[in-house]
Amino acid sequence: MIPASFEYLRPGSLNEAIAMLSEHGDEAKILSGGQSLIPMMKFRLSRPACLIDINRIPNLDYIKEEDGYLKIGGLTRETALEHSDLIRSRFPILHDTSFVIADVQVRNLATVGGNLAHGDPANDHPATMLALDAEIVATGPQGERIIPIKDFFVAIFTTALRPEEILTEIRIPMNGSRRGGAYLKVERKVGDYATAGVAVQVTLNDRGDVQRAGIGLTNVGPTPIKATGAEGALAGKQLTDEGIAEAARRASEEAQPSSDLRGPAEYKTALVQELTRRALYRAWERAKK
Amino acid sequence: MPSTRRVSIQINGEKISAEVEPRLLLVHFIRETAGLTGTHIGCDTSSCGACTVLLDGRPVKSCTLFAVQADGGEISTVEGLNRNGQMHPIQEGFHLEHGLQCGFCTPGMMMSARALLERNPHPDEQEIRWAIAGNLCRCTGYQNIIKAIQYASKKMAEGVSA
Numbered sequence: 001m002i003p004a005s006f007e008y009l010r011p012g013s014l015n016e017a018i019a020m021l022s023e024h025g026d027e028a029k030i031l032s033g034g035q036s037l038i039p040m041m042k043f044r045l046s047r048p049a050c051l052i053d054i055n056r057i058p059n060l061d062y063i064k065e066e067d068g069y070l071k072i073g074g075l076t077r078e079t080a081l082e083h084s085d086l087i088r089s090r091f092p093i094l095h096d097t098s099f100v101i102a103d104v105q106v107r108n109l110a111t112v113g114g115n116l117a118h119g120d121p122a123n124d125h126p127a128t129m130l131a132l133d134a135e136i137v138a139t140g141p142q143g144e145r146i147i148p149i150k151d152f153f154v155a156i157f158t159t160a161l162r163p164e165e166i167l168t169e170i171r172i173p174m175n176g177s178r179r180g181g182a183y184l185k186v187e188r189k190v191g192d193y194a195t196a197g198v199a200v201q202v203t204l205n206d207r208g209d210v211q212r213a214g215i216g217l218t219n220v221g222p223t224p225i226k227a228t229g230a231e232g233a234l235a236g237k238q239l240t241d242e243g244i245a246e247a248a249r250r251a252s253e254e255a256q257p258s259s260d261l262r263g264p265a266e267y268k269t270a271l272v273q274e275l276t277r278r279a280l281y282r283a284w285e286r287a288k289k
Numbered sequence: 290m291p292s293t294r295r296v297s298i299q300i301n302g303e304k305i306s307a308e309v310e311p312r313l314l315l316v317h318f319i320r321e322t323a324g325l326t327g328t329h330i331g332c333d334t335s336s337c338g339a340c341t342v343l344l345d346g347r348p349v350k351s352c353t354l355f356a357v358q359a360d361g362g363e364i365s366t367v368e369g370l371n372r373n374g375q376m377h378p379i380q381e382g383f384h385l386e387h388g389l390q391c392g393f394c395t396p397g398m399m400m401s402a403r404a405l406l407e408r409n410p411h412p413d414e415q416e417i418r419w420a421i422a423g424n425l426c427r428c429t430g431y432q433n434i435i436k437a438i439q440y441a442s443k444k445m446a447e448g449v450s451a
Contacts, residue, residue: 001333008294008311008357031358038353039335051311053358079347103423104401105338108347109354190422191336 003041007050014139014168017054022141022164024050030166031055032075032114035106036123060113060168063087070172074113074137082107091172092286093181093201097128100183103191113167116152119159119223122193126153126224127216128183129170131199136160137169144168153223176203176211180287182279185218186271188262194219195262198251198275200283202234210234215247215276220268221256229254230276239284248277296360300325301369311357316340318356319366327367327396331425338424341397342366348404350423367396370403378444379403379437388437390428398424402438411442 009028011017021028029037029048032055040046054060060075063084070091072081081087081098088095101107101115101124115125116136129149136147138161152160161167181201185194197218203211213234215227230251237243257268297306298318305323319328319342328351331339335353342351343365351364370377379399382388389395398421405412405420412420417438418431426434 002314003312005310005312007292008355010357034355034358035335035353038355042333055358103338104404104420105341105348105350105423106335106353108344108349 001042003038004044004047006041006048008053009050010053010056012056014057014060014166017052017057017166018139018141018164020050020052021166024052025163028052030117032117033077033106033110034114035102035110036114036118036120054166065090065174068174070174072112072170072172074111074117074166074168074170076112078102078107078110078112078115079104081112090174091132091181093128093131093183093199093283096181096183097124097199100124100185100187100197106191112170116170117159117161117167119153119155119157121153121156121221121224122219123224124183124185124194124197124218127197127199127218128181129172130216130224130226131181131183131201131214132172133212133214135171135173136167137171138162138165139168140165146171150226156222176205178204178208178287180283180285180289181214182282182286184275184279184282186275193262196220196255196257196268196271196275198272198279200276200279202239202280202283202287204239204287209236209238213247215251217251217255217272219257219262220272225254225256227251227254227276234280239280244277244280244284247280248273251276294357294360296356298356298359298361299363301365309356311355313356314352315342315344315354315356315359315364316351318359319351319364322356325366325368329393329396331393331397336425337394337397338401338421339394339397341400341424343400343404346404346407348401348423365400365403367399370399377403377441378448379406379441381444382437382440383434386433386436386440388429388434389426394424394426394428398426398434402441405438406442406445410446412438414439 027049031053062073185197199216201214205211217225230247252273255272329339331337340352
């Protein structure tokens with residue numbers, strides 16, 4: 001399958017890329033890993049007149065701790081998260097997530113920024129970033145602005161990014177020492193989109209109470225879902241079997257799945273409940289370490 | 290009509306330059322421009338892995354990458370595996386352990402195996418299975434592919450110590 005013709009631009013700097021975006025507007029698409037965009041172009045579901053290939057822009061590919069945040073450059077490949085010691089030791093939830101995205105070949109090209117900016121509710125990082133209360137750094141002609149992740153996913157395939165903005169960084173707050181998280185996904189086979197997925201991140205205070213709980217849901221609604229009701233059920237309390245069961249039940253009520261090839265809505269609702277339960281236990285275990 | 294662009298890609302050590310349309314996929318550049326038809330087109334939708342090649346040492350699906358993106362890069366394909374007419378241990382493994390039947394997935398499978406063994410010379414079975422999760426085989430049931438990669442791992446280790 002051959003995509004429609006397009007003009008190919010290869011900026012060498014972020015400023016140049018933003019200038020190109022401002023000039024071409026809606027006609028242009030950013031080419032990052034291309035692992036969602038290129039298949040869509042081959043199916044002619046997307047026919048951008050112009051592709052702006054940001055892959056040669058320096059300093060957009062990094063994972064670092066700075067100013068109380070874990071900062072991930074927009075162009076960071078999934079493979080980099082998978083092999084990062086910092087991620088494995090401090091944010092196992094991100095390792096869980098990258099590891100179940102597509103397959104090795106796709107992860108070698110696919111980027112974390114692209115996974116979010118695509119706005120696909122079936123993608124895996126959105127739920128994880130919702131659980132982590134991440135911030136998105138969007139860079140445009142006026143400079144940078146910060147978008148809280150809860151405001152980022154506007155509608156299916158639609159994010160709060162403006163046409164002339166590029167997602168340049170993801171910031172994850174690192175407050176609290178007793179943190180733990182997990183991402184669990186049920187897929188029909190390796191590499192598939194989630195039938196359902198649940199991301200959980202908990203922070204415990206000195207007494208072992210839940211200081212904050214973040215829960216995100218994958219592919220059970222038109223946008224990635226932040227299960228605020230389930231989060232609220234946990235906050236300020238000790239984690240108990242009953243509390244976990246209650247949060248899992250609430251999360252399943254917050255899911256809005258539709259029946260499709262991957263299963264009936266009832267099944268997906270039940271999956272959310274069970275995955276939330278299991279993810280909470282795993283997150284708890286990791287937070288206690 | 291969008292303009293063409295000159296790209297230059299090293300394939301198995303040989304530099305291939307051509308004037309291409311930006312929409313030309315890397316797999317077509319490899320098969321048609323460079324004339325190396327060992328790299329196969331299977332599903333054409335980034336699912337099957339038959340088109341797997343190494344780009345700067347890492348396996349990628351060449352049906353889901355434009356040739357212009359690989360400009361200046363180094364590609365390894367199945368044709369680059371043998372050394373002076375001698376089969377690479379991975380090829381030998383697939384041969385001796387019956388790691389193929391129809392052979393369509395084999396070039397991609399072997400490139401994923403090569404990337405794995407370069408990064409992790411002694412993978413366990415689980416690691417092998419994860420490494421080839423992006424390569425589909427409809428014939429073998431994978432068992433003999435695992436054995437072929439285990440053979441190659443052992444053979445390559447012997448080669449190093451010898």
